[in-house]
Amino acid sequence: MEFSNRLKDLPTQFFASLVQKVAKAIKEGRDVINLGQGNPDQPTPDHIIKALQQAAENPKNHKYSPFNGTHKFKKATADFYKREYNVEIDPDTEVAVLFGAKIGLVELPLTLMNEGDLMLLPDPGYPDYLSGVSLANVEYDTMPLLKENQFLPDYQSLTEDQKKKAKLLYLNYPNNPTGATATKEFFQETVELAGRYDIGIVHDFAYGAIGFNGQKPPSFLQVDGAKEVGIELYTMSKTYNMAGWRVGFAVGNSKIVEAINLLQDHLFVSLFPAVQEASAIALLDDQTCVTELVELYEGRRDTLIKECHRIGWDVEAPRGSFFAWLPVPEGYSSKEFSDLLLDKADVAVAPGNGFGEYGEGYIRVGLLVDEERLREAVQRIEKLGIF
Numbered sequence: 001m002e003f004s005n006r007l008k009d010l011p012t013q014f015f016a017s018l019v020q021k022v023a024k025a026i027k028e029g030r031d032v033i034n035l036g037q038g039n040p041d042q043p044t045p046d047h048i049i050k051a052l053q054q055a056a057e058n059p060k061n062h063k064y065s066p067f068n069g070t071h072k073f074k075k076a077t078a079d080f081y082k083r084e085y086n087v088e089i090d091p092d093t094e095v096a097v098l099f100g101a102k103i104g105l106v107e108l109p110l111t112l113m114n115e116g117d118l119m120l121l122p123d124p125g126y127p128d129y130l131s132g133v134s135l136a137n138v139e140y141d142t143m144p145l146l147k148e149n150q151f152l153p154d155y156q157s158l159t160e161d162q163k164k165k166a167k168l169l170y171l172n173y174p175n176n177p178t179g180a181t182a183t184k185e186f187f188q189e190t191v192e193l194a195g196r197y198d199i200g201i202v203h204d205f206a207y208g209a210i211g212f213n214g215q216k217p218p219s220f221l222q223v224d225g226a227k228e229v230g231i232e233l234y235t236m237s238k239t240y241n242m243a244g245w246r247v248g249f250a251v252g253n254s255k256i257v258e259a260i261n262l263l264q265d266h267l268f269v270s271l272f273p274a275v276q277e278a279s280a281i282a283l284l285d286d287q288t289c290v291t292e293l294v295e296l297y298e299g300r301r302d303t304l305i306k307e308c309h310r311i312g313w314d315v316e317a318p319r320g321s322f323f324a325w326l327p328v329p330e331g332y333s334s335k336e337f338s339d340l341l342l343d344k345a346d347v348a349v350a351p352g353n354g355f356g357e358y359g360e361g362y363i364r365v366g367l368l369v370d371e372e373r374l375r376e377a378v379q380r381i382e383k384l385g386i387f
């Protein structure tokens with residue numbers, strides 16, 4: 001059997017070889033500290049699991065459920081946006097239920113673009129954006145995220161041609177991989193650009209809950225006019241440690257929501273209603289679990305950054321997400337430095353070039369092991385005598 005060209009053309013998973021290398025080292029009995037992945041290490045809070053258990057026992061949830069998601073869950077997402085961001089969302093027309101944010105990110109080019117159309121993607125950026133580019137057979141240009149611009153794209157440096165041609169523009173703050181956050185002023189500038197050039201904005205808010213130093217990351221939808229030009233994708237994966245549950249949602253522009261729902265009518269039936277019921281409870285119940293999670297990540301961040309500074313590594317603290325974006329020392333490429341850390345220190349990190357050309361010169365470290373292991377990772381790096 002031969003695979004279709006569509007499958008043959010899918011981008012290779014840059015990090016697959018890293019995952020294999022780490023697995024091999026662990027199999028050899030090496031004590032690898034794995035800071036390379038983005039899988040939340042904490043369990044889903046108990047009250048959410050209990051809600052799923054109860055919902056799973058309800059026979060009503062064993063039947064086919066509304067294709068476009070249950071009203072209860074969509075209403076919960078609207079109430080959540082009102083409570084957290086003071087944004088009004090119509091649960092019937094402005095919410096699409098997703099099998100995780102990734103599926104939405106891949107579906108959007110399929111729903112809103114024709115072959116050969118142009119989209120604009122951040123570089124460095126979440127590699128899975130390219131899956132949608134490939135499946136929809138569209139073109140993309142990158143917007144460099146540079147340190148001197150606080151890792152925000154500089155719209156002035158887009159050409160007139162790019163702005164006229166672009167159908168979709170992806171943003172992601174708090175940002176994977178740089179840990180940068182956006183401001184409302186930047187989102188305002190984005191809405192203006194989108195309005196002037198008729199570009200659809202997709203804000204990937206996967207790390208929306210994770211902001212440090214007491215700063216709550218803004219939602220794109222908090223800016224006037226955002227709903228006219230775009231959509232925000234939220235996931236339960238990070239805020240509530242529900243990555244394995246596969247549940248998220250898109251909120252905002254009703255036309256985009258309609259497009260997602262139309263495609264999903266053909267691709268899926270619906271997400272298990274018990275999962276939607278438990279997700280609604282996660283969004284609406286007491287949010288102490290979220291506050292505690294952010295504190296946990298912030299504590300880890302502080303430990304990592306303090307240790308790096310102690311050994312003479314000049315790094316900056318991320319403002320959000322659960323990643324730190326660390327510059328590689330002079331004389332190494334991202335890949336060389338990552339290989340060295342794995343081979344000589346048993347510390348796995350993600351080389352920055354895997355996130356795009358402008359990720360070169362950095363590594364991404366996940367704050368997904370406890371403080372002691374983070375400290376030990378830096379101590380092992382210290383022993384290499386580089387800093």
Ligand SMILES: Cc1ncc(COP(=O)(O)O)c(C=O)c1O
Pocket residue numbers: 038099100101102103126172176204206234235236237243247248
């Ligand atoms: C930037 C970004 N967007 C989206 C996702 C996907 O999240 P989900 O689990 O909802 O598919 C991730 C997951 O790592 C991510 O880092």
